[in-house]
Amino acid sequence: MPTILVIDDSKLIAHVAKNILTKQGHEVLLAQDGETGLDIARDKKPDLILLDLVLPGMDGYGICERIKNDSTIKDIPIIMLTSKAEHADKVRGLELGASDYVTKPFDEGELRARVNTHLRIKELYESVQEKNRLLLEMANRDGLTGLYNHRYFQETIAKDFKKALRYNESLACVMFDIDHFKKFNDTYGHPVGDIVLKTLSELVKNLMRDSDLAARYGGEEFVLILYHTEANDAYDIAERLRKTVEQHKFQAEDLVLSVNISIGVACYYHPDIQDAKTLIECADKALYRAKEEGRNRVVAFWEIQPANTTENTS
Ligand SMILES: [Mg+2]
Numbered sequence: 619m620p621t622i623l624v625i626d627d628s629k630l631i632a633h634v635a636k637n638i639l640t641k642q643g644h645e646v647l648l649a650q651d652g653e654t655g656l657d658i659a660r661d662k663k664p665d666l667i668l669l670d671l672v673l674p675g676m677d678g679y680g681i682c683e684r685i686k687n688d689s690t691i692k693d694i695p696i697i698m699l700t701s702k703a704e705h706a707d708k709v710r711g712l713e714l715g716a717s718d719y720v721t722k723p724f725d726e727g728e729l730r731a732r733v734n735t736h737l738r739i740k741e742l743y744e745s746v747q748e749k750n751r752l753l754l755e756m757a758n759r760d761g762l763t764g765l766y767n768h769r770y771f772q773e774t775i776a777k778d779f780k781k782a783l784r785y786n787e788s789l790a791c792v793m794f795d796i797d798h799f800k801k802f803n804d805t806y807g808h809p810v811g812d813i814v815l816k817t818l819s820e821l822v823k824n825l826m827r828d829s830d831l832a833a834r835y836g837g838e839e840f841v842l843i844l845y846h847t848e849a850n851d852a853y854d855i856a857e858r859l860r861k862t863v864e865q866h867k868f869q870a871e872d873l874v875l876s877v878n879i880s881i882g883v884a885c886y887y888h889p890d891i892q893d894a895k896t897l898i899e900c901a902d903k904a905l906y907r908a909k910e911e912g913r914n915r916v917v918a919f920w921e922i923q924p925a926n927t928t929e930n931t932s
Contacts (some may be wrong), residue, residue, distance in 0.1 A: 620737050621662060625655035625681065626699060631722060635668060635699075638726050639733065652672075652681040666736055668714070670699045671707055679714055686715035693743070695736040733821045745827035748889050754875060760834040762812060763819035771833035772894075774845055779894035782886055790852035792842040793901040794859070794881040797913040799838035813870035814877055821866060825859055841901070849885040849920055856916045857879045864914065879913035880905060885918075889925055 622639050626632045627650050636646040647662060649655035652673050659667060667685070671678035678698060686692050693827065698711040698719040708719045716734050720729050752831050758770040766774070775791065782789040796802075803811035815838065822840065831843040844852050860881055868875040882905030884897050891897050900919040908917040 619643060619645050620665040621647060622666045622668065622733065623647045623649065623655060623658055623662070623664040624668045625649045625673070625678075626668070627673050628649060628670070630701065631670070631724075634724060635729065638724065638729055642730060642733070643824075645732070650676070652676040656684060657762060659685060659694065660688070664694060665689065665695055665740060666733060667696045668699055668720070669696050669732075671711065679710060682711060682714045682716055693725070693740070693767065695740055697732055697736060710850075723827060742780040760882050762832050763816055765819050765822070765840070766831060766833035768833065768836055771831070771841055774831060775894045778843065778845070779886065780899060783892075787846055788848050788886060789897070790842075790844040790847045790849070790883060790885040791897045792844060792852060792856050792859075792881060792883050793835065793839070793898070794841075794856070794879045795837075795839040795905065797878040797880055797909075800874070802877075806870065806875075810870040810873065810875075814868055814875065816875065817866070818863060818879070821862055821890045822859065825855075825862060829882040841898075843860065847885070849883075849888075849918065852883050852885050853916060853918050856883045860914070860916055880908040882908055882911045883916060883918045884907065885920065888920055890923065 622644050624632050624635045624646060627637070632648050632650070636648065639646050649658050649665060657726055659668065669678050669681060682698075685696060695717040696715065698708065699722055700711070700719050701722050709783055712718060718732050720732055749807070757847070758766055758768045764883045768844070779789060781787070782785070782824065796814065799814070802814050817834075819834070820839070822842070823861055826832055826842070831846055833841050835841045844855060847855070847870055860879055861875055863879050866877070868877050882901045882903065884891065884900035884904060886897055888900070891900055904917045904919040904922060907922050908915050911917065
């Protein structure tokens with residue numbers, strides 16, 4: 619049931635408006651001055667506001683401006699209540715952000731029609747916004763696993779690395795991939811391979827803190843960004859992930875499969891790491907080393923290249 623706030627100091631006008639709108643099935647809230655109206659608007663977030671222009675204290679224009687400057691209520695449509703003679707006033711109100719006006723005394727049909735029109739526009743506007751939000755979300759996600767995709771990961775880590783530099787915060791990158799993944803696809807077929815990828819992604823989601831970011835880097839390769847995370851903690855998180863995957867029974871069709879992952883961890887602060895690209899490369903180097911050393915293990919970049927024995931890697 620839509621809620622409509624009527625801000626008018628005339629009890630008669632407010633009463634008439636309330637009668638008309640209540641008959642329509644709307645819930646009606648009343649305020650006799652602007653300040654009270656603003657408080658109710660912020661508190662109850664009505665779907666529409668009928669606003670008298672001539673009010674005690676702050677007038678309708680002032681109230682209109684304040685509503686339009688308050689991000690929490692600025693999208694609520696405002697219909698001004700004006701008397702017949704006030705043409706210039708209507709224009710001024712519309713310029714301040716009101717959606718429409720209705721002249722007093724009301725024509726019942728007109729009030730009803732204008733209110734319904736603006737309620738419908740608001741509803742459409744909200745559904746378009748929701749669809750845009752969903753589209754944006756989908757554009758950032760990997761279709762199979764629901765994790766973030768490569769592009770979103772790259773954009774985010776570039777931004778967040780700069781932030782980490784500026785505020786001197788630690789930032790860890792954990793890169794991992796599934797050991798001998800090809801065999802799942804080759805032996806059991808791609809649908810089974812997909813189930814393995816999806817199941818692994820679920821394990822990752824369950825293990826992650828809400829503040830961290832998980833993305834599918836490509837194929838069977840994944841990456842995490844861990845915020846405000848020191849090297850040793852990043853290592854522990856990676857090791858916990860490795861163990862969880864090792865112990866999990868992956869169910870695909872009528873198969874129960876064992877899956878292992880190899881993990882590389884890199885962390886800022888490290889003297890060799892001064893940008894996001896290098897952070898990713900260092901995690902990748904550590905992952906490569908984990909593969910070389912026999913897989914199903916975690917290798918930290920700072921172990922293969924300790925900070926105090928920095929060599930020129932270029
Ligand atoms: Mg008045």
